[in-house]
Amino acid sequence: MTPHALWADTEVSALRAADHLLLRLTAELALPEGAFACTHLVRGDRPRVALSFTLPSEPLLRTAEERLTTLGYEVTPGAPDTVGRAVVYPGVGSLTGTLTVGELLARSAIDRVTVLGSQGQPPPEQTMRTHDHVRPQWQGGELVLAAMPAVGGTLVPFEVPDPTPCCADH
Incomplete structure (x- = not known):
């Protein structure tokens, strides 16, 4: 196809x-x-x-x-x-709440997850809190989700659903 x-x-x-x-x-x-x-x-x-x-x-x-x-x-x-x-994208609707990296990859069209400041990919059992907002990006023909470390050893997608505007506290 x-x-x-x-x-x-x-x-x-x-x-x-x-x-x-x-x-x-x-x-x-x-x-x-x-x-x-x-x-x-x-x-x-x-x-x-x-x-x-x-x-x-x-x-x-x-x-x-x-x-x-x-x-x-x-x-x-x-x-x-x-x-x-x-x-x-295929599977986006199933990426809610907290799941493992393995579940995220199995349920969706996302090909891989990268973690800011880390080399390689996170282990499949690593948990990720999605905040129901998962926006991967195409890179070299692959759909890649950038994630970052969060509280409690979990990961979160790099892009947050409601970002604070620059200079919001000024």
Whole structure:
């Protein structure tokens, strides 16, 4: 099964807003299990977040393209880059609460977990608190989740669901 991809340009400049838009569009498009939906940072004269969709068939791709165009998005074949941040991917719905790294890998399309400041991968029995917000990123054709050590010897995804804005206490 060869996946088919397209991306939609947006005016959204914040990841959190892009996540909400992507989840809304994914629901409207009724994407099947096995589809991927990612955010991509676009730099340059007009910084923004683009959205990509990878689908398992050409007919699904054509339908998504038609619906996104009807909704007013500029749609381009492929993906804007190779390092998209996955928001929707196989198994994402099962990555809630606390699980082991082994369970996380077995339940989802994530290929591996890396831990900031560590070499190699964490052991499969290492626990991870997901905070119900797991955003892996494509790296070299693999879906990789960056994690960091947390209290009690557990891990947490590097990206948190509600980050504190820079300089919030000033």
